[in-house]
Amino acid sequence: xxxxxxxxxxxxxxxxxxxxxxxxxxxxxxxxxxxxxxxxxxxxxxxxxxxxxxxxxxxxxxxxxxxxxxxxxxxxxxxxxxxxxxxxxxxxxxxxxxxxxxxxxxxxxxxxxxxxxxxxxxxxxxxxxxxxxxxxxxxxxxxxxxxxxxxxxxxxxxxxxxxxxxxxxxxxxxxx
Amino acid sequence: xxxxxxxxxxxxxxxxxxxxxxxxxxxxxxxxxxxxxxxxxxxxxxxxxxxxxxxxxxxxxxxxxxxxxxxxxxxxxxxxxxxxxxxxxxxxxxxxxxxxxxxxxxxxxxxxxxxxxxxxxxxxxxxxxxxxxxxxxxxxxxxxxxxxxxxxxxxxxxxxxxxxxxxxxxxxxxxxxxxxxxxxxxxxxxxxxxxxxxxxxxxxxxxxxxxxxxxxxxxxxxxxxxxxxxxxxxxxxxxxxxxxxxxxxxxxxxxxxxxxxxxxxxxxxxxxxxxxxxxxxxxxxx
Numbered sequence: 001x002x003x004x005x006x007x008x009x010x011x012x013x014x015x016x017x018x019x020x021x022x023x024x025x026x027x028x029x030x031x032x033x034x035x036x037x038x039x040x041x042x043x044x045x046x047x048x049x050x051x052x053x054x055x056x057x058x059x060x061x062x063x064x065x066x067x068x069x070x071x072x073x074x075x076x077x078x079x080x081x082x083x084x085x086x087x088x089x090x091x092x093x094x095x096x097x098x099x100x101x102x103x104x105x106x107x108x109x110x111x112x113x114x115x116x117x118x119x120x121x122x123x124x125x126x127x128x129x130x131x132x133x134x135x136x137x138x139x140x141x142x143x144x145x146x147x148x149x150x151x152x153x154x155x156x157x158x159x160x161x162x163x164x165x166x167x168x169x170x171x172x173x174x175x176x
Numbered sequence: 177x178x179x180x181x182x183x184x185x186x187x188x189x190x191x192x193x194x195x196x197x198x199x200x201x202x203x204x205x206x207x208x209x210x211x212x213x214x215x216x217x218x219x220x221x222x223x224x225x226x227x228x229x230x231x232x233x234x235x236x237x238x239x240x241x242x243x244x245x246x247x248x249x250x251x252x253x254x255x256x257x258x259x260x261x262x263x264x265x266x267x268x269x270x271x272x273x274x275x276x277x278x279x280x281x282x283x284x285x286x287x288x289x290x291x292x293x294x295x296x297x298x299x300x301x302x303x304x305x306x307x308x309x310x311x312x313x314x315x316x317x318x319x320x321x322x323x324x325x326x327x328x329x330x331x332x333x334x335x336x337x338x339x340x341x342x343x344x345x346x347x348x349x350x351x352x353x354x355x356x357x358x359x360x361x362x363x364x365x366x367x368x369x370x371x372x373x374x375x376x377x378x379x380x381x382x383x384x385x386x387x388x389x390x391x392x393x394x395x396x397x398x399x400x401x402x403x404x405x406x407x408x409x410x411x412x413x414x415x416x417x418x419x420x421x422x423x424x425x426x427x428x429x430x431x432x433x434x435x436x437x438x439x440x441x442x443x444x445x446x447x448x449x450x451x452x453x454x455x456x457x458x459x460x461x462x
Binding site: 017018020022029030031034035036037038039049052069070071072127130131132133134135 | 235236238239240241243245246247248271274275278279281282285286287288289290291293294296299315318355356357358359362
C-alpha cells in the first residue's frame with residue numbers, strides 16, 4: 001500500500017468510501033489536518049477567531065475538528081480560499097547578462113492554495129489573542145530595572161560641596 | 177539518560193489533558209490541571225500553575241504554550257519519537273499520541289505564524305521538525321500493522337482482491353476489484369460484474385480473432401513441418417529410431433515456438449556478428 005500523497009488542490013489527503021443513501025457517518029481516525037490560529041490585524045469582535053486551514057477542509061470538518069479535539073462550540077464557520085498567487089523567485093546564482101541592464105534572473109512560482117476560516121464562537125464565549133513572546137513577570141522586572149537605574153543616576157549627581165580638584169575633574173566627566 | 181525522557185513527561189501531561197477533553201472519560205482527576213478555570217473541576221487545593229482568569233476560553237488555550245514559557249528565547253525539547261519506540265505501543269496509545277502531537281503541531285504553527293507577523297525569531301523552531309518526524313513515524317507504524325493484517329486475512333496489502341482477466345483482444349491483465357456504488361444488500365437490480373456477465377461480442381472483434389487464429393495455425397503448421405524435416409534427417413542416419421516423433425523431443429523446441437529463439441542459442445551468431453561493423457563496409461557477396 002503506497003503512502004497517499006496530498007497535492008493541495010489536486011489530490012485530497014483523505015479517501016473516503018463511496019457514499020450512498022443511508023451510509024454510516026464518515027469517520028477519520030488519523031486526521032492529517034493542521035491548522036494555525038492567526039491574529040487579525042483589524043479589530044474584530046471578541047467572539048471572533050481566525051484560522052489558516054488546509055484547502056481540503058470543509059465547514060463541517062472545521063466544526064467537528066474544533067468540537068471534538070478542542071471542545072469548543074462554534075456558532076458559524078465561513079471559509080474563504082486563498083487561491084494560486086504567482087510570484088517571482090529570484091535566482092541570483094544564475095549568470096546575468098552583462099551587456100544590458102538586465103534584471104536578476106528569476107523564476108515564476110505559485111503558492112499552494114489554502115483557506116481562511118472565519119469562526120464565531122457560541123455560548124457567549126470570548127477569545128483574546130495572547131502574546132506568546134512576552135512574559136508578564138518580565139514587565140515587573142523591567143520596572144524594577146528602571147527604578148534601579150534612576151537610583152543610580154541620583155547617586156551619580158554632583159554634590160554641592162567644593163571638594164578636591166580631583167573629585168571636581170571626575171564629576172565633570174559624568175560619563176565615567 | 178535517554179533524551180526522549182524530556183519529551184515524554186510533557187506528552188504524558190498533555191495526554192491527560194486530551195483525555196479530559198473527551199466526553200467519554202469524565203472520572204479522571206489529574207493532579208496538574210493545565211486547563212482554563214471553566215473546564216477544571218476544583219479540588220479545593222491550590223493549582224500548581226497560575227493563569228489569567230481575565231480571558232475566558234473554551235479549550236482554545238491549547239493553541240498556545242504553557243504561560244510559563246511565554247517570553248523565553250530558548251526552549252528545550254526532547255528527541256522525536258522513533259519508529260522503534262512507537263512499535264512497542266498499542267494502537268489505542270498510538271491513537272491518543274496522534275492527537276497529542278496534532279495539538280502540539282497546531283500550537284507550534286500558531287507560534288510560527290505570530291512570529292512571522294511580528295518579524296521576530298521563533299523560540300524553539302526545531303520542535304516543529306521533531307513533531308512532524310514523530311507523526312510521520314507514527315503513520316508508518318500504523319500502516320505497517322494494517323498491511324500485515326491485510327496480508328494475513330486477504331493476501332493483499334490493501335485488502336482488495338483481484339483476478340487475472342483477458343481483455344477483448346485476448347491479452348491477460350490483473351484486474352483489481354472496484355467498489356460497488358450501492359452495497360450488495362441494498363441493490364434492487366443485481367448486475368453481475370464477472371467476465372461472463374461483462375463479455376460482449378461484436379462482428380469486427382470476432383473477425384479479428386478468426387484471422388489471428390488462421391495466422392497462428394499456418395505458422396504452427398510450418399513449424400511442425402520444420403520439426404518433421406529435422407527428425408527425418410536424424411532418422412535417416414539412425415534407422416532404429418521410431419517413425420513417429422517422440423513427445424520429449426518435441427518439447428525441446430517449445431521455447432523456440434513461444435519466444436522465437438532456442439535457449440541454448442547464442443544471442444549473437446558468428447556469421448551475423450560481422451554485420452555490426454564500424455568504419456568498414458560489408459564485403460559484397462558474389
